[in-house]
Amino acid sequence: MINSTVAEISAALAAGDISSVEITQAYLDRIATLNGELNAFITVCEDSALKQAKAADEARANGNESPLLGIPLAHKDIFCTKDILTTCGSRMLHNFVSPYNATVVERFNDAGTVLLGKTNMDEFAMGSSNETSFFGDVKNPWNTEYVPGGSSGGSAAAVAADMCAMATGTDTGGSIRQPAAFCGITGMKPSYGRVSRWGMIAFASSLDQAGPLAKSAEDAALMLNVMSGLDKKDSTSIDRPAEDFTASLNQPLKGVRIGVPKQHFATGLSIEVEQAVRDALAEYEKLGAVIKEVDLTNSHLSVSAYYVVAPAEASANLSRFDGVRYGYRCEDPVDLEDMYKRTRSEGFGEEVKRRIMIGTYALSAGFYDAYYRKAQQIRRLIKDDFDRAFTDVDVIIGPTSPHTAFKLGSKSDPVSMYLEDIYTIAVNLAGLPAASIPVGMANGLPMGMQIIGKYFDEAKILNVAHQFQQHTDWHKQKATAIVAASGES
């Protein structure tokens, strides 16, 4: 049952075929078997998980029929969890136990889910390979010599390896979609403002958004139903009426207009990924969709604009880690400045320090217009491109990543790592929703397809994703190497 979707487990729980305690124990056993090799979890909450599972079974006996009641999940270690270690993948927070729950965590608790543990991630969500974590690399369950993607690499690997039924992640420049693509699962970044950022450790506040990592589009819809909604504690949370994202999953695709940006099929895209996405587009045509070319003229500027906006906001957000209030503090400081400097230099890893420096430089006196303001103007151009394209199409489809997962340790210079997110970053700059779904396999590794939607049109993205999954089985492929290695069925 651990390899089932949330929808299937939910049905089995409702029918009484299995209890939450049983399925929770099965996931805990799976984690115990695989985590040594994959390193997907930083913290496993065995005792509290079994307590939550028992409570869920009792609630069900008392008539609670919440769809996610008793479903075991994992939270990315960026979400504050009351009385549970919350590290953000950093030495800076290696000892931080949060006194409160993030809104996302609170919402899942209210829905009766079971928290199995906290997943590994790039330090402060800065990375595309999960190699910047203080807690070590996460391995790709399809081939442990390869990265799982990042920054939500632990969540993606945990879902792909059936160590949980579903997981949360966050996406600032592709951090849900790219690991979902590399691990062969479904991931979604909702519209900016759809999901509360309260209690989610801030990286770049104008870009960060939490979302689901799941085994199907239907599961992602079930998760989004729980996660989304107005939160007065997040001033950028959007006040929109509650939606049931599962309601339109089965709408036929006849007449749906799919935009294909030529800029996402240009130099740098691997032949295998291009072919897989083109095959998927042919499948959509068979389902009655209409394919149109769209022009995202300024998309080549997204990476450069992002590396001003994100580091600038990060440098401000991460100034709170100073050794005074919580987290790591250096030994024997000689004075205040020495404490600040050594705490931050010893507590942060290389990539985080690099981005703080870039951001500090971009915001320093005399450079604001040339960098931050310029980047915000580029953001406007990128958003305008999308607005124009969406007057003519319902969704935009292209590759999530230019290629399949790369080998651990193979990208040592930061700029080549930054270019990994070339297709995903523009979506964050514009604040649009987008998903990545499995679209094929090459050399034993999965490939992902990105589906971008209009503002607050997550339902259409999920409908388009679900219909593809009704007619193909890429999302059902399992990471067989790791299953064989662990000796489990």
Add this chain to the structure above:
Amino acid sequence: MALDKTEVEKIAHLARLHISESETEEVTTRITDILDLIDQMQSVNTEGVEPLAHPLDAVQRLRIDEIT
């Protein structure tokens, strides 16, 4: 845009980071590479383009101004 060692040391101080003598050269190279990537932005004329701070141009929600 190339940075020199002194500028990198100044940025590190502003960010309250300590960079050891042995790291300075590598940090300078890396940051210069990243600034080169960023400078691709400068190839586009953005005169008159309104900067975008929030995708929906939303503003902060404020509470009612009353004594609490």
